[in-house]
Amino acid sequence: MKSLSIKDIAVKANVSITTVSFIINGKAKEKSISEAVIEKVKKIIEESGYKPNQIARSLRTGNSNIIGLIIEDISNSFFSRIARLIEDKAYKRGYKIIYSSTENNIDKAKELINLFKSRKVDAYIISPIKGIEEDVQMLLDDGNPVIFFDRNLPNVETSYVGADHFNASYQSIQSFIDQGKKNIALVTTDINVAQITERHDGYKKALEDNGIKYDDNLVLKIHFNQEENETIEQIKALFENKKIDAVLFATNYLAISGLKALKQIDKKIGGDFAVIAYDDHEAFELHTPRISAIQQPLEEIAEAIIKLILNRLSSKGKLPAEELIIPTRLVLRN
Amino acid sequence: MKSLSIKDIAVKANVSITTVSFIINGKAKEKSISEAVIEKVKKIIEESGYKPNQIARSLRTGNSNIIGLIIEDISNSFFSRIARLIEDKAYKRGYKIIYSSTENNIDKAKELINLFKSRKVDAYIISPIKGIEEDVQMLLDDGNPVIFFDRNLPNVETSYVGADHFNASYQSIQSFIDQGKKNIALVTTDINVAQITERHDGYKKALEDNGIKYDDNLVLKIHFNQEENETIEQIKALFENKKIDAVLFATNYLAISGLKALKQIDKKIGGDFAVIAYDDHEAFELHTPRISAIQQPLEEIAEAIIKLILNRLSSKGKLPAEELIIPTRLVLRN
DNA sequence: AAAGCGAAATAAAACGATTTAGTATGTAAA
DNA sequence: TTTACATACTAAATCGTTTTATTTCGCTTT
Structure with missing residues (x-):
């Protein structure tokens, strides 16, 4: 069964397609359509269950009411929670989200950008990786709103929402030191993104500020795409070979492997x-003993992202890039 | 900057739009376009970075190469993992996924179906809830492929992929009994879906088969949308007021609250x-002591879903509904 | 009665692709 | 010489909307 088109409605109501279109789009008053016709057409639309074809609409208007979300991995709970929040908020404002995972693969990320571009998404929310600067710049040059979150790319001038990774890391290390710890390790990843280097820098700075010498041997960089078993082995080796009395894990999946x-x-x-x-x-609260963690305020981050996007979408001219650094919360569980 | 259209390419190559279209769609040979022209056009497309507008393409062909995925909650790890697997597999076959969460809300589910319909998705993968039978039936009547997973709706005849919830539950209870347990509780939810009632039925049957009387007081039904604190209080009450030596949690988030x-x-x-x-x-492996769990083979489920969808998409006629019940794995951790 | 005007509605172009039904040309068969 | 047919290519219709420009009509105004 073919679905109804605006033409079917026009025929049924015995008016032109244009009239129906005006009514659907709330321009009836403005275009001085008579009350009687408005009523009649609305009734027919209601009864027939007609829904405008969004594809035709997108083709004509050039926008899709879809926002593209490009993240590292939807099955990571940080991203899936953010995704859920963003989806919710966008949905309430009439936008849909399509999301896709890059798996930290540059080619896949580029492909996704192209894919979203050819689908004419209205805006892009990206947790970026190094190597896609040019592609993002092209989006920006074409006038597309792009918001980075979680991670930033220093050479691309667009808005960014993220936690204060440097301070979060600094404070954690400081709290270790306050507890009298001296041999503090960092388990991090080898992916080259701002958020990870900031966490690393916060670690370094806190040590230095407390007169503790930075020791590269206490920093373990795990290769991003490797098997979990190998990760576990490397972490075991670290703890067996070095004298360590405190450790900061730079991501939650590393912490899980570490535990x-x-x-x-x-x-x-x-x-x-x-x-x-x-x-x-969730595993940290339940663990025996409970594990301390740095919480990122997901709700705030999602809200900030959506606000920035909607601002950009509603204003014609380009807005200056904004950076929103959101403070984290160190939850000490003892 | 406007993006290129097929017309721009045609002009540049000094051929007709039709010719370009044939070449893009690999029909050049079939339509006997000369090798020289093919080369020339391909070169121009390559150099200019032209990408066909998918929206126009969808409008004309009537399909979008998008599969809609409707689930309960993307931030639940079961769904986010399945989503990731499905996305991956679909992506490799040239399909994109758009997903959205229903939060077990019938109205939201219906809205999502309508939304996806107006976006002309090619197929629907749904983890359904009671109350949307009619809407799904309409989709089927219109000839859309629909696959249910995780849960089934008995009155709708369409393909289903899901774990063998009844047996999984039965086996768990049997293993309790084999360990000598007698007072076995079940903590489940009050949502009225097949998968949950099957788990309940498996629990009942296992007890009966072992000559243990089913006691409704040992079954706690948690209201779906309530705050976690309330859930925890109810579970505490259950354990404090009844003599219980074993418990099966019917979902992982209930187990987390339970722990x-x-x-x-x-x-x-x-x-x-x-x-x-x-x-x-993840929390169960790490918990002290480690927590036993029923594993659903996510990879298999995702693969089965995609296969069914692609079969339906490639065959014109309607295929008979298939039910794939996939065995689970009980992982006893002691 | 002609001109002017606002109200109410519509015809037709446009968005960017796919696809049907051609056309023009050269060559082989009758 | 005509017919047939393959080769190489294209004009135009179409998908379902939005939107611009235009028409039609009745009513005032001069």
Whole structure:
């Protein structure tokens, strides 16, 4: 069964397509359509269950009411939660979200941008990776709103919403030091993005400010796409070979692997060994003992992203790039 | 800057739009376009970076190469993992996924179906809830492929992929009984979907088959949309007021809440008190002691869904509805 | 009665692709 | 020489909307 078109409605109501279109789009008054006709047409639309074809509409108007969301991995709880919040908020304002995961693969990220471009999404929300600067710049040059979140690309001038990774990391290390820890390790990833280097820098700075010498041997960089088992082995090696009394995990999935590693070598978390994880996770509250974590205010981040996007969409001219750095919360669980 | 259209390419190459279209769509040979022209046009497309406007293409061909995925909640790890797998597999076959969460809200689910319909998605993958039968039936009547997963709606005849919830539940209870447990509780939700009632039925049947009387007081039905704190209080009440030596949690988020509750009342999991959770979760492996869980084979489920969808998309005629019941795996962690 | 004007409605172009039904040309078969 | 047919290519219709420009009509005004 073919679905109804505006033409079918026009025929049924015995008016022109134009008239129906004006009524659908709330321009009836403005275009001085008579009350009687408005009523008649609305009734027919109601009864027939007609819904305008969004594809035709998009083709004509050039916008899709779709926002593209490009993230690292939808199955990571940080991203899936943010996605859910963004989806909710966008939905309430009449926008749909399409999301897709890059898996930190530059080619896939580029492909996704092209795909979204050919689908004429109205705006892009991207958690970017290095190597896509040019592609993003092209989007911007074409006048598309683009918001980065979680991570930033220094050479691209567009708005950014993210947590204060540097300070979050700094404070965690400071709290270790306040507890009297001296040999503080950092387990991080080797992906080259601002958010990760900021976390690394905060670690360094906190040590230096407290007169502790930075030791590269206490920093473990895990390769992004490797098997979890290998990660666990590397973390075990770190703890077995070095004297360490505190560790900051730079992402929640690293922390999960780390906890597994600690369990395997039976290293207890407690008085003389402390752990903090970046990004909270359900497992941390439940763990015995409970694991301290840096919480990013997801709700605030999502809200900020949507606000920026909608501002850009509603204003014709280009707005200056804004940077929103949102403070994190260190939840110490002991 | 306006993006290029097929017309621009045609002008540049000094051929007709038709010719360009044939070449883009790989019909050049079939339509006997000369090798020289093919080369020339391809070169121009390459150099200019032209990408066909998918919206125009969709309008004309009537299909979008988009599959709509309607789930309960993308931030639930079961769904986000499935989503990721489906996305991956679909992507490799040239399909995009748009997903959206219903939050178990009938109106939102209906709205989503309409939204996807007006966007002309090629197929629907739905984890359905009661109350949307008519809407789905309309989709089917219009010839749209619809696949249910995780849950089924008995009165709608369409393909379904899901785990063997009844047996999973049955086996869990049987394993409790084999360990000598007698007072076995079930913590489940009050949402009225097949998958949840099947889990309940499996619980009942296993008890009966072992000569244990079913006791409604040992079954706690948690209201779906309530605050987690309330859930925890209810679970605490259950354990404090009844003599219970084993419990099956019917979803992973209930298990998470349950573990929190057990921690609060300091009830230890071990020899004389056993726990199994439906759907595995990272927290369970890490928990002390480790928590047993029923694993659904996500990869298999995703693969089955995609296969069914693609079959339906490639065959013109309607195929008979298929039901794929996939066995689960009970992982006992002690 | 002609001109002017506002109200009410519409015809037709446009968006950017696909596809049907051609046309023009050269060559082989009758 | 005509017919047939393959080759190489294209004009124009079409998908379902939005939107610009235009028409039609009745009513005032001069």
